[in-house]
Ligand SMILES: Nc1ncnc2c1ncn2[C@@H]1O[C@H](COP(=O)(O)OP(=O)(O)OP(=O)(O)O)[C@@H](O)[C@H]1O
């Protein structure tokens with residue numbers, strides 16, 4: 001046996017030696033012909049097929065998107081099968097990712113089919129003198145059986161792209177954007193938005209509100225997040241509008257942060273007062289990305305939107321006849337109007353860019369134009385109310401770590417008679433906590449705060465009643481004087 005192996009070895013060595021000697025004497029075309037023929041024979045006999053995914057294609061400017069998605073996918077789904085791993089922190093990421101190192105191979109299974117992934121790179125050719133210094137070129141090599149080609153090309157690569165993008169989205173450093181005034185939209189890479197890292201700690205666990213309502217909102221968000229196919233089926237853009245309304249300090253902004261953290265979306269905080277025209281608003285909108293929340297806080301203060309559309313329509317009807325041909329259309333395009341805002345929410349443009357949530361907040365629901373908040377535009381109206389006992393229990397758990405206490409009953413009774421925002425209740429719990437860690441003392445402090453608020457509210461109510469009574473008496477007096485004067489006048493006429 002050993003002899004026959006030795007014989008084979010020497011035969012190969014002789015062949016390679018001979019080939020090296022005669023290679024230079026064979027014409028190039030003939031060599032090419034033999035190489036092609038050899039390749040065909042090999043691939044005919046080889047039942048496997050390969051797809052290569054390079055990190056950079058053509059130039060060094062743009063990293064291939066499929067390569068990036070593959071890297072993310074493999075790091076999440078397969079790297080645990082590799083022996084040699086490497087960890088790195090991507091540019092846009094805030095979480096380290098662990099992926100398998102070069103020259104490692106892992107397997108993956110898709111619909112019962114096994115495929116092999118191999119990470120490798122080509123080293124720079126040191127003999128080539130180039131103006132640009134070339135580095136190593138990394139790539140992934142995907143190997144699979146020939147009979148699964150349709151599945152791999154048709155579905156598996158799409159699956160890699162989709163899942164990989166999801167992993168990248170989850171790992172990315174989320175951002176809080178704000179729109180810059182249009183005078184700053186100039187220069188290289190000019191953008192309507194500037195951003196900082198989004199790091200708000202609010203979550204649904206820290207949000208004090210009725211647990212049933214909270215559950216409803218979470219269910220709605222989950223349905224939305226998983227509703228891509230549904231929205232496609234019913235022919236609606238994949239977006240959802242929420243209107244948060246309620247008095248100051250009831251948690252509207254905290255709710256936005258909790259939603260963003262729950263869905264892992266970016267937040268675009270749209271300052272409408274910095275937008276001058278409908279065209280600007282459209283540009284701002286186009287520059288937002290999918291998986292994001294667009295927020296307009298205090299919408300009632302941002303613009304005088306009430307009834308403007310109606311007035312405008314009437315005015316337009318009147319002015320229709322006066323319009324001269326060739327006269328410039330100014331109104332709609334040079335000003336930010338309610339119809340501009342409505343277009344922004346659900347016009348044709350609203351469908352571009354993927355899943356989006358739009359949230360408006362207001363302290364005064366009654367001030368808003370019904371068209372702006374009708375169902376379909378603002379799909380869910382969420383009232384953020386004064387602190388109830390259920391909401392207080394969430395705050396007590398978060399701030400003091402207690403779920404039950406003797407003083408809870410007193411607080412329950414007190415909260416029924418007073419309108420206190422969760423912000424005020426939280427402040428009552430926090431003030432004392434900073435100096436004294438005793439839970440009983442903190443709750444005692446809160447009771448005092450609520451009692452003081454109750455007294456202040458009662459005083460205010462009494463004053464208002466007094467003022468109303470005085471006003472009433474004054475009007476009564478005035479009307480009796482008027483009546484007396486009228487009587488005098490009629491007597492003198494007679
Ligand atoms: N429902 C709540 N749950 C937990 N904390 C709350 C809640 N409401 C208010 N707070 C606390 O009060 C602070 C202010 O709340 P937030 O800014 O969310 O109120 P808001 O409704 O947006 O008020 P405004 O109408 O003035 O903008 C928050 O930082 C948070 O600590």
Ligand SMILES: [Mg+2]
Nearest residue numbers: 252253254297
């Ligand atoms: Mg707010």
